[in-house]
Amino acid sequence: MPKKEKMREQMPQTAAFIDALRLAFDSDMINAQIRKGINGQATFCASENGYAVGVPILKSAARNVDGNVMADKLTGATND
Known part of the structure; x- marks a missing residue:
């Protein structure tokens, strides 16, 4: 069976999401x-x-333009 x-x-849910992004x-x-993610x-x-x-994106790299961590905004955590 081909890798794809x-x-x-x-x-399957990831594949469907990627298909929607491609559209x-x-x-x-x-x-x-x-491909970049698969390559490290x-x-x-x-x-x-x-x-x-x-490659998982580190929390420290997931910052919005105002400096707040996007994951914190989603979870309601504060960045104090």
């Missing part, structure tokens, strides 16, 4: 970011059903 099909079976944005750009850059990370691909 196997990943789609292992991570909404430039698919070449989306594919390039995924912190541009793409996904996990589903115990499988993971890409």
Whole structure:
């Protein structure tokens, strides 16, 4: 079975999300970011059903333009 099909079976929700991104944005750009993540850059990370691909983005790197950590905004944590 080709690798692409196997990943789609292992991570179906991730595959559907990526497909939607490819439709909404430039698919070449989306594919390039995924490849960078697979090759070790912190541009793409996904996990589903115990499988993971890409490089996790560190909390310190996930900062908004105002300096607040985006994950904190989602969870309600403060950055004091």
